[in-house]
Amino acid sequence: MRTTNKRDRMFNKFKRFKYILLALCLVSSTVLTLVTNVAHAATTVTITSPTNGSTATGTSFTVTGTATADRLITVTVNGDEAGTTTSDGSGDWSLEVTGQDPGAKTIEATASVGYAYVANRGAATISVINTVTDEKVGSDISSVVNQQNAVISPDGTQMVTVSGFGVGNAIKVWSLADPEVPVITHSLTTALTHAVAVFYSPDGNYFFVSSEAGNFSSGMVRRYNSSDPTTSADVTGYNQNFPAYLSFSSDSSRLYVCNVISGTMSVINVATNTQLSTFASSGGGGPLMSDDINGYSVRNNNDSVYPYNVQSETTGSPIAVGDGPVGSTFNQDQSRLLVANLLSDNISVINTGTNTVVDTVSTGTGSNPYTMAFTNDYSKVYLTEFGLDQISILDPTTLAETGTIAVGDAPSAVAMGPAQTATTSVSITLGSSSTSNTAADSLADTGQNTRNIELLAIVLLTSGLAIATYSFNRRRKGTYASTKN
Numbered sequence: 001m002r003t004t005n006k007r008d009r010m011f012n013k014f015k016r017f018k019y020i021l022l023a024l025c026l027v028s029s030t031v032l033t034l035v036t037n038v039a040h041a042a043t044t045v046t047i048t049s050p051t052n053g054s055t056a057t058g059t060s061f062t063v064t065g066t067a068t069a070d071r072l073i074t075v076t077v078n079g080d081e082a083g084t085t086t087s088d089g090s091g092d093w094s095l096e097v098t099g100q101d102p103g104a105k106t107i108e109a110t111a112s113v114g115y116a117y118v119a120n121r122g123a124a125t126i127s128v129i130n131t132v133t134d135e136k137v138g139s140d141i142s143s144v145v146n147q148q149n150a151v152i153s154p155d156g157t158q159m160v161t162v163s164g165f166g167v168g169n170a171i172k173v174w175s176l177a178d179p180e181v182p183v184i185t186h187s188l189t190t191a192l193t194h195a196v197a198v199f200y201s202p203d204g205n206y207f208f209v210s211s212e213a214g215n216f217s218s219g220m221v222r223r224y225n226s227s228d229p230t231t232s233a234d235v236t237g238y239n240q241n242f243p244a245y246l247s248f249s250s251d252s253s254r255l256y257v258c259n260v261i262s263g264t265m266s267v268i269n270v271a272t273n274t275q276l277s278t279f280a281s282s283g284g285g286g287p288l289m290s291d292d293i294n295g296y297s298v299r300n301n302n303d304s305v306y307p308y309n310v311q312s313e314t315t316g317s318p319i320a321v322g323d324g325p326v327g328s329t330f331n332q333d334q335s336r337l338l339v340a341n342l343l344s345d346n347i348s349v350i351n352t353g354t355n356t357v358v359d360t361v362s363t364g365t366g367s368n369p370y371t372m373a374f375t376n377d378y379s380k381v382y383l384t385e386f387g388l389d390q391i392s393i394l395d396p397t398t399l400a401e402t403g404t405i406a407v408g409d410a411p412s413a414v415a416m417g418p419a420q421t422a423t424t425s426v427s428i429t430l431g432s433s434s435t436s437n438t439a440a441d442s443l444a445d446t447g448q449n450t451r452n453i454e455l456l457a458i459v460l461l462t463s464g465l466a467i468a469t470y471s472f473n474r475r476r477k478g479t480y481a482s483t484k485n
Contacts, residue, residue, distance in 0.1 A: 042178075043068050043422045045087075045111035052426040060098040061430070063107055066091045067422075071111040072132045072377075078106055086132060087111065102432040108425040114376045115179045115417045118384065118391060119143070119150045119161055120408025126150075126161070127407040128180055129382075131375045131416070134393055137180045140408050144187070145170045148412045149197055152176070153226060154204040156418040160229075162195035162209060164412070165244070169195045171209055173229045179417055186229045192220050197285070199246035200226070201255070201270055208235075208255055208268075210243035216261050219243045223273050237275040240266055245285020249292045249310075256310060258285040258297055265297075265308065265315075279313035282306035286328050287337075289352070296337055296350070298325045305339055305348075307355050319355055321348035327371030331396065332378040338399070340369035340383065347372075347383075347399055361399040363392065370412050376419045384411040 045067040050056055063075055067087040075082045075095050087093040097107075115137070118127040124147065125140035148164025159174040159182060173186035189195075193214030200207045204226055212219045219242050221235040240259035243266070247256045255268035258281065265281040268274070284299030284306065293311045303325060304318035322341025325348070329338055336358075337350040345367050349359040363369045368387030374396065375382065381394040384407075391405040391414065 042180075043071060043111050043113060043420045045071070045073065045109050045422045045424050047107065047109050047424055047426050050107070050426065050428050053428070055429045055431060057431045059100050060096065061100070062094060062096050063109065064092075064094045065109055065424075067093055067109075067111040068113075070130055070133045071113050074110045074112070076108045076110075079108075100430055102430050104427065105430050106425055106427050108423060110421055110423045112376075112419045112421045114419045116373070116375075116382050116391075117150055117152065117159060117182065117415045117417065118407045118411050119147045119413040119415075120389075120410060121146050121148050121164065121167070121412040122389075122410030123408030125408045126174075126182060127411070128182065129391065129405060129407075130180075131380075131382075134403055134405055136405060136407070141182055143172055144184070145172075147172060150413045150415040151198050151200055151207070152415045152417045153200050153207075154202060154418070156420075158226060159415065159417075160198050160200070160207050160209075161413075162198045165194045165196050165212065167194065169193055169211060171195050171198070176417065179420060188224075188229060190220070190222065191234075192218070196242075196244055197246050199248060199255075201248055201252040202250055203252040205252070206270065208246055210246060210257065212242045216242060219259065219261075221246075221255075221257055221266075221268065223270075233273055235268055235273055235275055238266060238268070239275075240264055240278065242283075244283075245297070247286075247288040247295065249288070250290060251292070254292075254310075256288060256295070259283060260285075265310075265313075267310065267313075277313065279315075281308055281315045282318070287330060289330070289334055294352075296328065296352075298328050298339060300325050300342070303341075305337070305350060316355065319350060319357060321350075321357060322346050322360065327369075327384075329372055329374065332374070338372060338381070340372055342368050342370060342386065345369065349399070359399075363401075367392065371414055373414050373416045376416060382414050382416075384414050386410055386412060 047065040049064045069089050069091045071087045073085045073093045082097045083095050085093050085095045114131040116129040116131055124143050126143055127140050128137045130137050146167045147161035150161045152159050157176050161172045163170045169190040171188040172184050174182040175185045190211035192211040195211050197210045206223050208223050210221045219240055221238050221243050222232050225231040241261035243257045244260045245258040255270050257266040260283045263283040264278045266278045267276045269276050282297045282299045284297035286296040286298045288295035295308050297306045305321055306318050307316035321339050322344035324343030325339050326342045327340040339348040345363050347361045348357050351358045366387045367385040370384045370386040372381050372383040383392040385392050389409055392401050393403040
């Protein structure tokens, strides 16, 4: 059952941030939920049993091994998943594999771990969470200034956080060389008053930051080189007001900028860093689908989500959701769009095929859901609860809460880093237990037959001796009688 004793404190937060809500720019922090694998020395795995080249019998066997502590272990047999387990605090793991047929078997074990990075706007900290154990890793890390939005580079080596509207113009670039301990490498500022949104290009070459002047009079979008964030350039020809959300085409060729005050969407050529066109939209922000054509923008001032089409440069009819929608993200097959409604304490589920709300799931009074992201394997959803200073862990299908993680004050963004993995394998031969029994029975039968032959031989030998003795005696008697006559 959810706690509500922080409700008064939550209202105080909203008083402080009320102007943000009224400014219509509770920027959606739908993050890059990436699944790119990254080699990382801290993640290791071995199989200690069965050993390579060994032979076993039966339809089941136990696979044991060691790995870095708190890793998800996935075991496959000849390419088919046999099950998962978790390495314990000492790194030991074990899994019973059943239902196997006789023959050659290649057993593969993969250890993986993912990390979620939570920007705690009120505390000016970053929380790092192991998504296998759903536990924080160490203490929260200072971001020096309040940060509202966070994104991870596609290769998982870098993170960028920005202050957000109403907070400041700070940009922090973090190294994730050690994913459990992010380190600030660059502290940058935008030319305008507020650094509003940030997004990486899918190829990882650039990240873009949008900013606004603080009085809703102008906006700016700037491109930064990921390898050298001190090298940057403003987007040529961009002239819209309040750029509040950024999204990319999958080939990194186009950047789409949702402009709140202008009520438009800008199309940016990433290679030339120039604005190509603008078209009328809701002005809200939201993600683009993988088809690079259709997307959704969240507009919290009228509690609606608008479908848009970047190919035809059109915006569809609004879809009514809850009160104060903020963050949004797609499920794995993009058949559903999840929308976090900050003020009504619930999540709206939109069917992207029909553009209708098919479910509304309560997150509990005073929770104030802000943004959300799926874990790398889509096995759960992390939801930031602004009012309760925690992450709510949700079932990916029902959105029922399965657990919570305490983080810092006013968590406003959660970014999923790519999985860190390591793999090993062994080959064995699995024999059939029934075949072994048949062989044993055959050997037993052979032994019995051997004994039978031996007995027969003895009988025959005994009989032969008896017959030979009888014949000899007869011959002797015959010889004696003839001699006597």
